[in-house]
Amino acid sequence: MADIEDYPEGEFHGVVHLLSDEQMSRLDAMELTYHRIVVNSINYQEQTHLVYIYKMNIENQPIGLPSERYLDIIIKGCEYYKVQPEYINRLKYQQAVIPRRQPHMFQSFTNIPEDVFYSVEELTRRNGNDPTLPLWLSINGKILEYSGLPPVDHPEYEFQKRTYTLVKLRFGGREVTQIMAKALYEPLYVIPSNDTDLCEQHRAQIEDDLYCRINNDQNKTYWKPIGRLRVSDS
Template sequence: MIEQVYYFNPSLSDASFALSCKNVLSKLVRPDRSIIDQILEHDSPDKADIVLPDGRKFVWYFAIGSMINPISIYLRDIIPLMSYPAKCPNHKIVFRAPNGMADIEACPEAEFHGVIHLLSDEQMSRLDAIEATYHRIIINSSNYQEQNHLVYVYKRIVENQLICPPSERYLDIIIKGCDYYKVQSAYINRLKYEQEVVPRKQPHTFQSFTDIPEDVFYSVEELAQHDGNDPGLPLWLSINGKILEYSGLPPVDHPDYELQYRFYPFFKSRCGGREATYVMARTMYEPLYVISSNDNDLCVQHRAAIEDEFYHRINYVQNKKYWKLIGRLRVTNSSL
């Protein structure tokens, strides 16, 4: 039996992405051009950093994955000083296991395209924390006027992982960003029509948490107490009003420790003691759904998609035994 190959459908999310841009990007306060010009006075194409006389530092960052997309980068509270399309010679983009995330690979005579952002050093440090499975390297880039500049790019820490297709959602994010920043159309078309993808799940296949203790409710205040900062209280988080409890990190010498330790800081800092659906909507941006200027304004299907994603993360074999459903969140806001 021949396995079916799926390719990206570029039209499904066009309207939602356009509305998301209108909702959030049109309200951003852009840096004054004179400030950018003052920074660029200290720029050198043979350096990936700009250091001002007062010690402030700025970074040229070549985005290859979701950070190409203006909504994705906005949802991480990052506003570039400037952005422009560019290409990287003698390298190619590959998508690697386990989730088909973008990586770069040296390849003579090849080139890939993306978007270069000028960020503050503080913004770049925050991205370093987010891109925990990558490390920064310096490569040469060229803008569409054939001007070269050294830039930082993220490369996977674990090298030579298997090649696997990206998810349709992830490739959609990349392509929408390429379109927005006017990356070369031939490159965009290769991504659209030649790159195999793992198709999106259909809403009728979404799974949700159902094994919830009956008649057990906790207040928002009780949930907030379990934010992971009190060693005497277990970490709680809520997904669509369903509260899960984390049993805690295993011993350092336990086989699961490294994986649990890698993700625990995210759950604690971003999700602990709160309704995490809104956080996950920002973390796992899906162009199919409109991003509103009001974080709490999520449609029913978007909420279901987020819960499905979280359901599968929690039920992953190395995570399942660390989480349990303990009750529901008592709320008066009907939006939940």
């Protein structure tokens, strides 16, 4: 996840968008792990403007490189809005990245119980709104169950609480493959408007992304595959 921090010797080029209050509220709802702050910006005509940027709520995150996918999106945006070519070239040729995972490296959820199927209705009911039911989501028809929050005094509680809130709001009780494909836009593939727009490799890439997120050190004990989604032919 990207963040912004003070760096007096550096510069960051971008684009300022004029949004309505309603649009800003929608953006706030999307950026659940961030909050808005006001900073000063200088445009290419040396004019200053106060603008909003998003700052991460989670402190002390490890510093890392951007992914190749993420940098590609930034470069495409810079090219579209005609950011200075020198800056674009710096991103293209000087910025180190975490390379894309190649298809032969993709991982998937394979330990799915045999002959266990659940209906769309059963999945939908487990959207996190009923405290008596566990939180479920489905990826490529594979249903995953969240084991529940740890005790309040557990060192992982705050992280898991944020994760649970985010997953419940965006993915709870839903088949998330197409949703994730839109939210985690990958320039190598089209943005899907329906399930048929998702090729097999794109589906595998999305499942690999979720697999890596769920099987990291902070999440791997909280999710487990419990069955498959039964989809009607009609």
